Amino acid sequence: MPKLSSAGTMEPTTATFFDLVRDDLPDVEARMRRAPDGGPSRLEGAIEHLLKSGGKRLRPTLVLLIGRMLSADRDSLINLAASIEMLHTATLVHDDLIDGALVRRGLPTLNAQWTAGATVLTGDYVFARAAHLASQIGSLPLMEQFARTLMVIVQGEITQIFRDGNPDPRQAYYDRIYAKTASLFEMATRGAAMLSPVGDGGLEAMRRFGYHLGMAFQIVDDSLDFIGDAAQVGKPVGSDLRQGLITLPTLFYAETQERPDLLASLQNGRLEPSEIGTLVEAVRQSGAVDLALEEARRTTTIAETFLSGMPDTPERAALYQAARYVVDRTL
Numbered sequence: 143m144p145k146l147s148s149a150g151t152m153e154p155t156t157a158t159f160f161d162l163v164r165d166d167l168p169d170v171e172a173r174m175r176r177a178p179d180g181g182p183s184r185l186e187g188a189i190e191h192l193l194k195s196g197g198k199r200l201r202p203t204l205v206l207l208i209g210r211m212l213s214a215d216r217d218s219l220i221n222l223a224a225s226i227e228m229l230h231t232a233t234l235v236h237d238d239l240i241d242g243a244l245v246r247r248g249l250p251t252l253n254a255q256w257t258a259g260a261t262v263l264t265g266d267y268v269f270a271r272a273a274h275l276a277s278q279i280g281s282l283p284l285m286e287q288f289a290r291t292l293m294v295i296v297q298g299e300i301t302q303i304f305r306d307g308n309p310d311p312r313q314a315y316y317d318r319i320y321a322k323t324a325s326l327f328e329m330a331t332r333g334a335a336m337l338s339p340v341g342d343g344g345l346e347a348m349r350r351f352g353y354h355l356g357m358a359f360q361i362v363d364d365s366l367d368f369i370g371d372a373a374q375v376g377k378p379v380g381s382d383l384r385q386g387l388i389t390l391p392t393l394f395y396a397e398t399q400e401r402p403d404l405l406a407s408l409q410n411g412r413l414e415p416s417e418i419g420t421l422v423e424a425v426r427q428s429g430a431v432d433l434a435l436e437e438a439r440r441t442t443t444i445a446e447t448f449l450s451g452m453p454d455t456p457e458r459a460a461l462y463q464a465a466r467y468v469v470d471r472t473l
Contacts, residue, residue, distance in 0.1 A: 159460035159467065160199075163206040166220065170202050173224035174231075178274050188252060188264050189271070192231050195247045201330045202227045204355075204464065208331055208348055211457035212338030218279050219337060225275035225288070226330050232272055233295055233326075235265035240299070241385065284336050291329040294321050302387075311405050312393055319360040320353075327356025347448040351461075354445035359468050361438040364389035365431050368422065370472060380422035386411055390437065392421075394430035435469070442469050 160167075174193060177186060202223035209219035235252055237243070239261045244254040253261040269292070276288045298321020308314040331352030335345045367382045368391050382389050388408055396404045404421075407413050413421070425431065442465045449465075452458050 159207070159463040160203055162210070162457060162460050163203050166206050166216075166223075167199055167202065169220050170199070170206075170223045170227065173220055173275065174228050174271075177271075185264060185267055189268065191249070191252070192235070192268070195249045197227075197230075197247070199227065200359075200464070200468075201230060201326060204327070204330045204352070204461070205334045207457045207460050207464070208334035209337055211453055211455050211461070212335060212340055212344065214334060214337040218281075219334065221275050221279050222284070222333050222337065223330075225272045226326065226333070228268060228272035228275060229288075229292065229329075230326060232265050232268035235261060235268060236299070239265070240303070279337070281336065284333055287329060287333060287336070291325050294325040298322055298325075305409065311388060315388065315390060315393060316357070319357060319364075323360040323363075324353050324356030327352040327359065331355070344452075347451060351445050351448040354441050354448075355465060355468055358438040358441040358445065358465075361390050361434055361441065362469055362471065365391055365434045365438070366473065367391075368426050368431050380418065383408070383418050383422055383425075384415070390434040391425050391430045394433040395425045395428050398428065398430060398433075438469050442466070 171193065175189065205223040205226060206219055208214075209216075209222075234246065238246060238251040239253040239258060242253075243251050245251060252264055256264070273285075273288065273292075276285055279285075298318055301321070302318055308317055328349050329352070332345060332349040335348035338344070340348075364382060367389065368379065370379070383392065386408055388405060392408070393405075396402060446462060446465050449458055449461055452461075
């Protein structure tokens with residue numbers, strides 16, 4: 143997969159870390175499709191539609207790699223990987239409705255086809271399916287962690303809607319991307335360790351690995367919103383700004399250009415659509431995206447330090463490669 147610089151140039155890279163779990167991922171998908179007691183055909187059709195839209199399956203891959211590195215039970219790992227990807231899928235259903243998105247990964251979203259009420263209820267059903275999958279593992283501590291992660295995600299969405307978070311724009315951004323993305327990465331990496339014969343030190347190392355990797359992942363996502371290929375990313379360039387979301391490239395732009403007024407204008411919705419388009423291009427040309435990508439690389443480097451004490455296995459080598467993929471990807 144090519145690596146994209148902020149200037150739009152492509153550099154070669156490789157990503158083969160999926161190879162170690164390639165034979166396990168179909169079992170994860172099958173577990174996600176398996177309804178506990180059979181389900182209404184309309185709901186099952188919706189889940190099939192959601193799964194067919196694809197996705198990187200990075201979170202399940204992290205679960206499988208860490209669990210195998212730490213000698214966890216395979217069947218429990220498959221259930222955990224399926225539950226986390228199902229939870230991620232449920233959040234996307236609600237996100238698309240909140241954002242008014244009509245297309246995701248080239249396919250119509252549920253809310254493009256159904257009423258808002260039906261879409262909300264489908265998202266709720268997918269959340270319940272995710273929790274049911276996690277419950278099959280039979281670990282109360284794991285279920286508690288699963289519930290806490292779901293609460294963090296929802297609290298983050300509510301904070302974003304009402305814009306009542308931290309008054310410090312930079313910290314508010316970090317809080318938001320933790321809730322939106324890094325919390326679920328944490329659940330994937332710490333959850334896999336919880337199923338493994340490791341002590342508290344190993345659990346904490348894997349939690350921190352997931353936290354930093356998830357933060358870097360979202361920073362790259364937010365950077366691609368300015369410099370990515372709209373057809374690949376699946377949304378128009380500058381979508382976040384058009385929705386009034388202040389991400390790290392915009393924060394760097396406001397800081398380097400000494401424009402504190404800009405953040406207030408964005409937060410209060412005082413910029414016209416034409417001004418937003420001009421701002422997107424200004425951020426692209428300013429070097430702010432390079433600064434954001436550099437922060438993502440530093441954050442990934444921190445994540446990698448928590449792998450150093452783990453067993454020296456092919457899975458650990460693959461996890462290092464997964465960390466590199468997070469900052470080198472183009473979508």
